[in-house]
Amino acid sequence: AQSVTQLDSHVSVSEGTPVLLRCNYSSSYSPSLFWYVQHPNKGLQLLLKYTSAATLVKGINGFEAEFKKSETSFHLTKPSAHMSDAAEYFCVVSDRSFGNEKLTFGTGTRLTIIP
């Protein structure tokens, strides 16, 4: 069975400072991992995707994530936070079984940006 754990339910950072959102995963196989972002009253948007190629994955809006198999982690980072980054972020692991591309979502991390 697969699962993801987002270690912080809420993160606050000042504008212009680095962002770190932490995610640990559990999967029986080589996983596909994702970060999705949900802005207030919006649907979810894919930020970035890891599928066993380069371990450092670059996404949209300056975000990146590093896959570390030894630590079973897939933390999301950004060097300098912007006010528009305020949103909820979901770490997701994918597993293909019985014909279903099943996405398992973490419980989310709400990112607040302090002006």
Add this chain to the structure above:
Amino acid sequence: EAQVTQNPRYLITVTGKKLTVTCSQNMNHEYMSWYRQDPGLGLRQIYYSMNVEVTDKGDVPEGYKVSRKEKRNFPLILESPSPNQTSLYFCASSDRDRGYNEQFFGPGTRLTVL
């Protein structure tokens, strides 16, 4: 513009009154799925469909029905809604080129059952 649309966006109803939430995508995707989002639980899959006339249960299918008569549409039906189905619902779609796991989400439907 490539998109997934849902209607209605907001709905308040009463226990037992049948309702349908529509979902439509214009990307010719084979795969479609419904999720519900509840505080502290993330998103959980209700039903999914790999193609027309092919549907199957996800993690939390109780109290829901779906149909897939056309490739673009995947309605979610609540035959007899109950208050524990009050939630935020998302429809998503994907295709084989993306391995089905890079999913496009609709804007969500906020349902309240009184």
